[in-house]
Amino acid sequence: MTENQTPTDIIDFGFMEVPRAEKAKRVRGVFDSVASRYDLMNDLMSGGLHRFWKSALIAELSPVAGERVIDVAGGTGDIVFRAQSHARGMLEAIVIDANAQMVSVGRDRAIDKGIAGVDWLTGDAERLPLPDCSADAVTISFGLRNVTDRLSALREMRRILKPGGRFFCLEFSKILEPTLQSLYDKYSFSVIPALGQATTGDRSSYQYLVESIRRFPDQPTLAALMEDAGFDRVSWRDMTKGVVALHRGWRL
Secondary structure, eight states: OOTTOOGGGEEEETTEEEEHHHHHHHHHHHHHHHGGGHHHHHHHHHTTHHHHHHHHHHHHHOOOTTOEEEEETOTTOHHHHHHHHHHTSOOEEEEEESOHHHHHHHHHHHHHHTOOSEEEEEOBTTBOSSOTTOEEEEEEESOGGGOSOHHHHHHHHHHTEEEEEEEEEEEEOOOSOHHHHHHHHHHHHHTHHHHHHHHHSOHHHHHHHHHHHHHSOOHHHHHHHHHHTTOEEEEEEEEGGGTEEEEEEEOO
16 A cells, blocks of 8 residues: 555455556456456366356246346356256346456357357446346356455445345355365465466466455355345355355345
């Protein structure tokens, strides 16, 4: 922090402290670098577990044909593709991501898979380009920790929900067992950046990823933040001993 900066002028970027105005640009740089191999790295880093976590989200979301489902920070489209399949009919699905490169990869994947009914938008989670009360459901998966102002983003996601609409946030969280935490830390800091270097040629982006997980709020803190944003009936479900948590809330 410089002489003229206040604590509110800086924010975490992994273990670094950076000017608040710079975080979004730095995050875009991370995902510009890894977009083309993002899905492959998800499989390699998690041993395929991310598929189980996302399937659990979709099972609880339980989308039905005709609903409007918004996936914020939806990147390469995993959530909306799964939602379309689960609905067994056409959803009005929209992916919004701040990173144009990720949106481009997702749009190409949809074309390759022959998936229709998905709109792709480049937009900021803190200023969603959608009207009030326009969505039946909103999701965000492994994206909230990259947002500069999480409370503002949560308020935006609630804003676009219709009354009775539901919100789900899938994110890395606080592990419940100290022994597992120790093993997870060793794996995260020793293996994941090296894997990122070998697979994408980018070690620093994956170093940021593992650091950003440690700076993200734990389960009760995130639940309280959701309540501050106006969500009702907030709760969460731990998965893989708390490696990730699925938080949910409603606009009532």
